[in-house]
Amino acid sequence: MNWAESIDLYCERTGPELWSEPVNALTNLAFVAVAALLWRRAGRQAGGDIRLLTALIAAVGLGSLVFHTLARRWAALLDIGFIAIFVLAYHQRFQVRLLGRSAAAGWRGVGVFVLLAALFVAATKQLPPLPLNGSEIYLPPFALLLVCAGQARRRAPATARWLRRAAGLFVVSITCRAVDQALCPVWPLGTHLGWHLVNAAMLYCCMRALLAGSAPTPQP
Numbered sequence: 001m002n003w004a005e006s007i008d009l010y011c012e013r014t015g016p017e018l019w020s021e022p023v024n025a026l027t028n029l030a031f032v033a034v035a036a037l038l039w040r041r042a043g044r045q046a047g048g049d050i051r052l053l054t055a056l057i058a059a060v061g062l063g064s065l066v067f068h069t070l071a072r073r074w075a076a077l078l079d080i081g082f083i084a085i086f087v088l089a090y091h092q093r094f095q096v097r098l099l100g101r102s103a104a105a106g107w108r109g110v111g112v113f114v115l116l117a118a119l120f121v122a123a124t125k126q127l128p129p130l131p132l133n134g135s136e137i138y139l140p141p142f143a144l145l146l147v148c149a150g151q152a153r154r155r156a157p158a159t160a161r162w163l164r165r166a167a168g169l170f171v172v173s174i175t176c177r178a179v180d181q182a183l184c185p186v187w188p189l190g191t192h193l194g195w196h197l198v199n200a201a202m203l204y205c206c207m208r209a210l211l212a213g214s215a216p217t218p219q220p
Contacts, residue, residue, distance in 0.1 A: 011190025030200035031061025162209035
């Protein structure tokens, strides 16, 4: 595989030029803005895990910015990679902070999610392509979000409410990503910008959910 190969995945891109996706590129600044807002809200006493997750949100935006300007295969990997790291780190901290599990148990939970997500992706490759414009890879994180909301419902109702809002926003953002190519003939700008803007709001809700929950005493 040629990792330096130029790729064109979205309506707005009309060529290999650096600035061929200006709107898709600039809307990634929403992630940086959300990270700055969360950094300020968390305050100086925020734990290192909260700081790390907040920094990862900014990294998601910057990684996507690189991809939507350079549009190379290696940049696409960078884009997806930061998202994956955030999902796994968030899941681990959710289990520790909200469910009271030990750090090791949290990582075991992450391992179970990775295994199930890999099985889902493998299964989808054996089936006819879904009409989601490649967005099916984000269905496991969406399912995980719903599971976390259910787990928090009794332990931390405020957390559950924030996670339900995040899940609702995720539906909107996946829809924006899925219909981008289909709407090219009637809307050349595309709808991928909605994936960025709505996802930035979704990650804000996820972090507010984590901040709203009180951590039980971890179990050994």
